[in-house]
Amino acid sequence: MTIQQPQTRIQKKNREAILDAALGVFSDHGFRGATLDQIASAAGLSKPNVLYYFASKEAIYTALLSGLLETWLDPLRAIDPDGEPVDEILGYVMRKLQMSREYPRESRLFANEIVQGAPRILDQIEGPLKELVDRTAGLFLGWMDDGRLARLDPHHLVFSIWATTQHYADFSAQVTSILQTEGDAHIDQAETFLRDFYRRALLPDSP
Amino acid sequence: MTIQQPQTRIQKKNREAILDAALGVFSDHGFRGATLDQIASAAGLSKPNVLYYFASKEAIYTALLSGLLETWLDPLRAIDPDGEPVDEILGYVMRKLQMSREYPRESRLFANEIVQGAPRILDQIEGPLKELVDRTAGLFLGWMDDGRLARLDPHHLVFSIWATTQHYADFSAQVTSILQTEGDAHIDQAETFLRDFYRRALLPDSP
DNA sequence: CGTCATCCTGACCGTTTGGTCAATAATTTC
DNA sequence: GAAATTATTGACCAAACGGTCAGGATGACG
Known part of the structure; x- marks a missing residue:
């Protein structure tokens, strides 16, 4: 480029x-x-x-955004199509939560941008991001057809993972204020919760 | 007041x-x-x-925030302690999703405020909001002890509901861009998904 | 050491912004 | 309908903002 x-x-x-x-x-x-x-x-x-x-304030901002989107999508790309479905998705949840822990600034940067309509990265969302999500959704669908994953709308499953993990970075002010935790502690709790939560939701019903 | x-x-x-x-x-x-x-x-x-x-720009903003917080918490208050646990929580999820549909501006207003550290409503979060959430968490715990609800961290369960429902208002730019939907359609899909999703996660294991 | 490109800054500019104020217009009240 | 109260505005202000520019400092390099 x-x-x-x-x-x-x-x-x-x-x-x-x-x-x-x-x-x-x-x-x-x-x-x-x-x-x-x-x-x-x-x-x-x-x-x-x-x-x-x-060149300008805007140039700094867009340089940041485009440089970061790659990193942001890596955990999704790391899902192994040949792995065990529930474990792969749980792994993705954990990697995504880990990013909320390690890169809260990056998460809030995207949050700010998207809440206000994503005026400066909409094309990157409609392009490479959509493509990657669609591909992943297809993979999930295959797993569901094989009975190795509970049947759920795969796109919205991805959205739920984004929502529940990024929440701990984007809304940490609220979360720590309610839990009265310091520093990272709320994310430690979230790790346990999300593992239990997604395992229950994703495990297919025994035949 | x-x-x-x-x-x-x-x-x-x-x-x-x-x-x-x-x-x-x-x-x-x-x-x-x-x-x-x-x-x-x-x-x-x-x-x-x-x-x-x-009196000032700030006065308009705080008038909005404090006037809206009440409305925002109503769905949580509407949970019936004497109802069927899973149904009560699913009802809460649906009411919260309905708010994302009907009041996306209000949702994004809070999102903006909290992402940036909630500088102007932190006390309201630490006060009445925390109290209400703590009370609800206690109710959930009771239901779990009775075996009528899957055992999960009750605070984080509430966070997950906020995250997954508000996501469709706060990040609708991203969601509609990926789903290529118009208007409300993505929330119709979310309704089905979230019902399935939370029912699976919340139903207690048969004894 | 000299010279050339890179790096850095104080002073400045036009615009936007939140907010003020005196004067005027519209409404209410008696 | 006069008086008093409430509502509205154009003109204005100081501060903050993104950005420019000429010129000086610093570094790289033969």
Whole structure:
């Protein structure tokens, strides 16, 4: 896609610092709520210097989004069509929950974007994301036909996994406020719950 | 709480128009992303006139939030402790999904607020919301002890219901983009899926 | 060391934003 | 229908915002 310019070490360092700072600021305040001054300050650079590396605020944002979508879909791609259906899906749930634990900023960045109508990544959703989800749904359907997985709408099964796992990153303010937990503790609990929950829902009825 | 000022008919009409307009604008763009001009325009009023009825942009926002939280929790309060456990919870899931269908703006308003750390309603979450959830969790626990409901962490069960139902309002851009549905159709599908899904997960194992 | 490209910044600009205010218009009240 | 109250607005303001630019500092390299 993008031409690989010969990046100097300073460029590499500062581009990374800016993207990391922007990830924090954008995920906390959304695109409109974030300011270049906040990003520059968080990156330890001056505002004009930030704009020396990225053409605009929007350029930083889209660079973040497109760079992250890949990582975000990896757990879905890692489902093994030759594995045991329930275990494979439970594994996917756990990997997705793990991402909520390790990358809450990334999760909230997407959440912010999609809640507001996904104006800047709708094409990526309609394209590669839809394709991957459709393919996975087909795999699930096959497993259901073989009687190795409870019969449920496969697309909505994927949605439920996204919803229940990302919830712990996107709405952690609410969750920790109700559970009165600190740090990661609520995700430890979620791990146990989601394993039980999905196992019950997914195990096919004995014939 | 608030003193009931003798509201004139004009006050009533314009306050409602402003809150309705603000609901649309805030849910689409978040607090920071929304502007008073957008709200005023959507309400059919001039900006200074909007500020004649509300002291500030923030006052409009908090008026919306606190006025809506009640409505938002009603479905949870409607769970009947004397009903059949699985049916009661399935009913709650359906009512909550119905709210995603009828009040997507309200759902996205809360989503925006909580994703960004719930800075303006954290106390209401830690107070009345937590209390209601704790009480409901206790009810669920009792049902589990009686063997009338599968044993699962009751708090996280509530979270899963919030996550899976609100997902269809908050992330409808993504869902409809993947399903290629129009309007409400994705929620019709969700209804069937969630009924099957939760029935499987909640029915206790036969003794 | 010299020179050339890269890196960085203070000062600045036009626009947008939340909010004010004095003056005017519309309604209600007596 | 006059007086008093409520409603509405155009003009305005200060601050914040995204972004520009000329020029200086710093680094890479022969």
